[in-house]
Amino acid sequence: MSILDNVDFLKNEKRNNINIKILRQAVESGNVSHANLFYGNSMNLLGKLALFYSASINCANSGCGLCNTCSNTLKGVYSNVLVVEAMGSILRIDEVFELQRFMNVSSYIPGKKICIIKEVELMNDEASNRLLKTLEEPPDEDCIFILLAEDISVILPTIVSRCTVFKWDFNLEKDKDLKFDRRQLDDILNKGIRNIIKSESSKDTGNSLSLNLSLDLINRLNKMAEKIKIWRNGELNKIKDSGAAGSDIKKYKKILESSYKRKLNKFLNLGINKVFDIISAWLEDIMAVKSGAKEDGLNYSKNYFFIAENTSNIKIDKIFKLLEAVEKNRIYLKYSIYKELALDNIFLQFQNLS
């Protein structure tokens, strides 16, 4: 049994399972590729997965999860594993130097020296070329690189072609950063949806309730996204303090800005998708109660009595239509910059279910 078999944040699907099998075989045969590129939809979870793999490589039992090597690696404090955030090294090439130094010093602990580089897509040309050189001529055969990226289309092709590439699909529900946020959305939504349903049953037909709810949600999402802004400002300050040349700072700012937009967009999409999940769950529950289900047959059993008492006016065909609209809007969401409109539209329909 290896910790690689129990990565609970990976979706249980074919490609992931094949990837895991390949990694396990590499670990067990001692034939680990020295240049690996992991990419997938969460930098946070890519980082975690890279640590799982690193632990398995150096553990005497191919990743028992219990020994010192495993537990220290998973905590990120094992001295044979270096984690570099590529973000900062765009100008501060010293981070690339740091990893070259790390790879050149013979390790005092037996085993492989592993360097994990996060957000490889954000490296500038200078840092990329230096990295490429290191990949082409690794200091010694005990060096292993695991490069991490959310988007490989912008990485130097010569780097990609040097690596064994693995694409991963993550179960984003397991992403801790988002988990905490979700509870805030749950609270607003459950209260808001109850109000909308109540106003329907009392024939109070203004649209302000639904519009206010979508406004509340967007405000909350934007507030939650402030941590991304804080991250961007922190990176900007680091660079300003680094004494880099003005032209480099300008270049970096541009890259940082597009990275910021990408992160923000992704965050908002995830948030609104979560909102859609909750709305669908409510709609399914209303249908279930109407067709005689009891509490334990619902997504949210605590809503059973509320639904039973307040939804007699709601028409089943309208629920179907709204469920369909939710799924359509999920697809539009990827392309739309007006995310508020998607929510407005859905809540307006919600308010007119009877």
Ligand SMILES: [Zn+2]
């Ligand atoms: Zn172990």
